[in-house]
Amino acid sequence: MPTVSPPSSAYTAHRRVRRKEARPGELLDAALSLFVEKGYAATKVEQVAARAGVSKGTLFLYFPSKEALFKAVVRTDIIARFAVWNEEFEQFQGSTTDMLRYCYSSWWEHIGATRASGIIKLVLSEAGNFPEITQFYQHEVTAPGQELIRRVLQRGMDCGEFRPLDLDYAVYAVLAPIVFLTFCKHSPGACLPAALVFSPQTYLDAQLDILLQGLRALPAHSAALPATPLLCS
Incomplete structure (x- = not known):
């Protein structure tokens, strides 16, 4: 089988930066869906983070509260x-x-x-x-x-x-x-x-x-x- 070279460190860093920059938008999109589905009281920040594919700690980096x-x-x-x-x-x-x-x-x-x-x-x-x-x-x-x-x-x-x-x-x-x-x-x-x-x-x-x-x-x-x-x- 051909050997596949691992991605360069610059490429990997670029992907991390893009992902980090995308997170606020992904969190807002997930939050909108959950607020509409469940209402304000029933929506938990853990659910928003999970739907966006990030940790609760990451969510709090951008938004300090629900x-x-x-x-x-x-x-x-x-x-x-x-x-x-x-x-x-x-x-x-x-x-x-x-x-x-x-x-x-x-x-x-x-x-x-x-x-x-x-x-x-x-x-x-x-x-x-x-x-x-x-x-x-x-x-x-x-x-x-x-x-x-x-x-x-x-x-x-x-x-x-x-x-x-x-x-x-x-x-x-x-x-x-x-x-x-x-x-x-x-x-x-x-x-x-x-x-x-x-x-x-x-x-x-x-x-x-x-x-x-x-x-x-x-x-x-x-x-x-x-x-x-x-x-x-």
């Missing part, structure tokens, strides 16, 4: 999207109706259809038992999300596309379909009849159409809805 690990998951899989969405808000050239439609489709693509949506259900389900986690999520996710929706609705009012709204409450009309869809994804038997072939995108389109009936400003001379949405820059 709370720190959870926060890192939320920052990576949810909070990171806000910078992108806020930039897209500033650059959007279409109507606010189109913007709201894009908000729903973008949320579904990047959060709702992914494992990250399970974090939303986790927080809603376990908030009462973990005030520190709840406060973090409120400050880092809920408040920025509501502020972005307020800006969208304010944009529609400023250009005359939407009627005057109480934004403190109108934001929840936009959020309600997202919350319901999150629970449908992770608890379908409790939310939907078994016979229904459920399409998330069709559901979001239907909810938006209903929502817009209440948002749109009516022309003073007519009770009909405007045929063409106004454009705001």
Whole structure:
């Protein structure tokens, strides 16, 4: 049999460096899966480390506690999207109706259809038992999300596309379909009849159409809805 030379020390060191650098991402991926599967309370750091293929000691090199690990998951899989969405808000050239439609489709693509949506259900389900986690999520996710929706609705009012709204409450009309869809994804038997072939995108389109009936400003001379949405820059 031919003799196979052992890998060089430089090659071996390179593999170790790559593996070490990959570990935080692998740990976050494993943690996201376990948090969604088991919930926050039932997830153990030992389980996360085992699923990522490292020791518990290695996990603690990167994340000193389960709370720190959870926060890192939320920052990576949810909070990171806000910078992108806020930039897209500033650059959007279409109507606010189109913007709201894009908000729903973008949320579904990047959060709702992914494992990250399970974090939303986790927080809603376990908030009462973990005030520190709840406060973090409120400050880092809920408040920025509501502020972005307020800006969208304010944009529609400023250009005359939407009627005057109480934004403190109108934001929840936009959020309600997202919350319901999150629970449908992770608890379908409790939310939907078994016979229904459920399409998330069709559901979001239907909810938006209903929502817009209440948002749109009516022309003073007519009770009909405007045929063409106004454009705001």
